Amino acid sequence: MQALRKVSFLIAIISATAFAAWHPSAARGEGDGPDLIVGDIFGIFQWTTNSGPIDGIRAYSIARSHCNIGTGRVNWFVGPSPNHPVSTGNLYRLKNGGFEQIGRGWTMHHSCALQQGLCLNELGTCQPVCGGCCNQLGVGCSTSNSITRAGQFGNLGPRSEINAYAGSNLGIHVFSEGNPTLRGRVNVKQADLEPSLNVDAIYFGEVHTIAADDALSMDHTGGWNNATHRRLNLNPTSFNMTPSGGTVRRLPAIYAWQANDPDIVIEAVDVPDEGRFHVGYRVTSNGDGTWHYEYAVHNLNSDRSAGVFSIPVPASLPITNVGFHDIDSHSGEIYDVADWESSYDGGFLTWSTTPFEKNELANALRWGTLYNFRFDAPTPPRAVNVRLGLFKPGAPPKVLIQALGPKLFGDSDDNGAIDLTDFAALVDCAQGPGINAVTESCDVFDIDGDTDVDWADVGAFMLMFSTATP
Ligand SMILES: [Ca+2]
Ligand SMILES: [Ca+2]
Ligand SMILES: [Ca+2]
Ligand SMILES: [Ca+2]
Known part of the structure; x- marks a missing residue:
C-alpha cells in the first residue's frame, strides 16, 4: 500500500501541475474573446414527484445560470438561429468508491440573455448589452432561468445535433418519443437512487454548456471551463433533490470524486486539435491478495468521441470481476445503447463499442458523458499508459494517458519481462x-x-x- 500511495502521490503532483496550468480560476484576462461558464446550479426540479416512477424512471431538470467571464459578448440569438448556447444536465453518484453517471438529459436551447450580476463577486462589473431580454450576453454579466425551464420540452433538443468541440448546433429538431413526462429530461432509474440499494451514496448534479463563440474563443480552449457541478441531497421518500453546499464552477462532476476521495487521480487529456477528456482512477487493495482497479473516463467536449479503452495487463494475470458502466441515451435519441464488450488479449484488457465504420451511431463515449471500467487483479499497480481509442476517424487514432495498471508477477523492475x-x-x-x-x-x-x-x-x-x- 505504501508503494501504491507513493505512485499515486507522484501522479497526483503531476496532475495538479497540469491542472494548475489549465484551471481557469483566474481566466478573465487570460485571453481575448467571449468565455461562457455555468455560474450556478440553484435547484433541481422533479417531474415525476406526483406520478411516481414511470417504467422505473424518475425525471429531473437542473436549474442553471450562466456567466460571461470573457472579454467579448456571447451570442444569445433565439432559434432557429444556431448562435445561442445549449446546455445539458447530468446526474452522478458516488458509491462504494466508484463514481458513475446515472442521468443524462437532452440539451436546452437558450434564448433571452438577462444582464444580471451573479458573477460580480469574481468579475466586478457587468457591461449590459441592452436593458432586458437581449440577443447577446454582456461582458461580466449573467443570465438565469426559472427552475422548470430546463425541463420544458419546447426548449429541448437531442445531443446528437451538437458538435461540442466546434460549439455548433443545428437548432432544435425534436424527434423525441416516449412518455411526455420523461422525454428529453434527465432520466434516472429509481433503482440508482433507492436508499436501500445505495447505502451511503452521494449525488451530484452537473450542467454543461456549449456555444460556438465560446468554443472558438481563446484558441479553441473556451469550452474547457464549461461544466459546473454541485452536490445534491436526495429525499429518500419523495426522491426530490435539493442542492447542498456551494456550486463548484468550471469543473465537471468527476472532480467531485477526487474532492470526496483524495486518493483519486484525475488526468486531463487533449486530443490534438480537438476536444478534451478526463480520466480518473484509483487502485485499492482488497485485503485478500488482490487489487481493485477502477477507472472513469469523461468526455468533456470531444466530437471524435471515444470507442476503445485499453489497459496494459500482462497476459498471464488471472484477472476477475471485469466491469463496465455507461449511461444510455433516451427519448428517441439516435444513438445505440449497447454496452461495450471487453476482451483480454495480447497484453491488453480492452473495452470497445462497435467501430464507426460499422455503425456511425454506435454507443461511443460522447461529449458530456462518463463511462466506467473496472477489474480485479492479483498484483499491485505500476505506472502504465492507458489508451483511449477515438471513435470518429482522424489523426491520431488514439491518445495515451499515464495511469496505473497491474504489475506482472515476478517483474520487479516493471520492464514487462521476467529477466x-x-x-x-x-x-x-x-x-x-x-x-x-x-x-x-x-x-x-x-x-x-x-x-x-x-x-x-x-x-x-x-x-x-x-x-x-x-
Ligand atoms: Ca467557456
Ligand atoms: Ca506466496
Ligand atoms: Ca448501455
Ligand atoms: Ca523484469
Missing part, C-alpha cells in the same frame, strides 16, 4: 529479511497471493524465468 534483473531481486528477497517476510519490493514475487514469498512462489518464478522469451 535476470528480476532473478537477482528474488535472490535478494530470499536472502534479505527472510523469504517469508513480504516487503514492498518483494510482494511482486508473491505469485500465489498468500501474502508470503515462499518456496511455492520461487518455484513458480523459476518456471516463468525458464520459459520467458529471451
Whole structure:
C-alpha cells in the first residue's frame, strides 16, 4: 500500500501541475474573446414527484445560470438561429468508491440573455448589452432561468445535433418519443437512487454548456471551463433533490470524486486539435491478495468521441470481476445503447463499442458523458499508459494517458519481462529479511497471493524465468 500511495502521490503532483496550468480560476484576462461558464446550479426540479416512477424512471431538470467571464459578448440569438448556447444536465453518484453517471438529459436551447450580476463577486462589473431580454450576453454579466425551464420540452433538443468541440448546433429538431413526462429530461432509474440499494451514496448534479463563440474563443480552449457541478441531497421518500453546499464552477462532476476521495487521480487529456477528456482512477487493495482497479473516463467536449479503452495487463494475470458502466441515451435519441464488450488479449484488457465504420451511431463515449471500467487483479499497480481509442476517424487514432495498471508477477523492475534483473531481486528477497517476510519490493514475487514469498512462489518464478522469451 505504501508503494501504491507513493505512485499515486507522484501522479497526483503531476496532475495538479497540469491542472494548475489549465484551471481557469483566474481566466478573465487570460485571453481575448467571449468565455461562457455555468455560474450556478440553484435547484433541481422533479417531474415525476406526483406520478411516481414511470417504467422505473424518475425525471429531473437542473436549474442553471450562466456567466460571461470573457472579454467579448456571447451570442444569445433565439432559434432557429444556431448562435445561442445549449446546455445539458447530468446526474452522478458516488458509491462504494466508484463514481458513475446515472442521468443524462437532452440539451436546452437558450434564448433571452438577462444582464444580471451573479458573477460580480469574481468579475466586478457587468457591461449590459441592452436593458432586458437581449440577443447577446454582456461582458461580466449573467443570465438565469426559472427552475422548470430546463425541463420544458419546447426548449429541448437531442445531443446528437451538437458538435461540442466546434460549439455548433443545428437548432432544435425534436424527434423525441416516449412518455411526455420523461422525454428529453434527465432520466434516472429509481433503482440508482433507492436508499436501500445505495447505502451511503452521494449525488451530484452537473450542467454543461456549449456555444460556438465560446468554443472558438481563446484558441479553441473556451469550452474547457464549461461544466459546473454541485452536490445534491436526495429525499429518500419523495426522491426530490435539493442542492447542498456551494456550486463548484468550471469543473465537471468527476472532480467531485477526487474532492470526496483524495486518493483519486484525475488526468486531463487533449486530443490534438480537438476536444478534451478526463480520466480518473484509483487502485485499492482488497485485503485478500488482490487489487481493485477502477477507472472513469469523461468526455468533456470531444466530437471524435471515444470507442476503445485499453489497459496494459500482462497476459498471464488471472484477472476477475471485469466491469463496465455507461449511461444510455433516451427519448428517441439516435444513438445505440449497447454496452461495450471487453476482451483480454495480447497484453491488453480492452473495452470497445462497435467501430464507426460499422455503425456511425454506435454507443461511443460522447461529449458530456462518463463511462466506467473496472477489474480485479492479483498484483499491485505500476505506472502504465492507458489508451483511449477515438471513435470518429482522424489523426491520431488514439491518445495515451499515464495511469496505473497491474504489475506482472515476478517483474520487479516493471520492464514487462521476467529477466535476470528480476532473478537477482528474488535472490535478494530470499536472502534479505527472510523469504517469508513480504516487503514492498518483494510482494511482486508473491505469485500465489498468500501474502508470503515462499518456496511455492520461487518455484513458480523459476518456471516463468525458464520459459520467458529471451
Ligand atoms: Ca467557456
Ligand atoms: Ca448501455
Ligand atoms: Ca523484469
Ligand atoms: Ca506466496
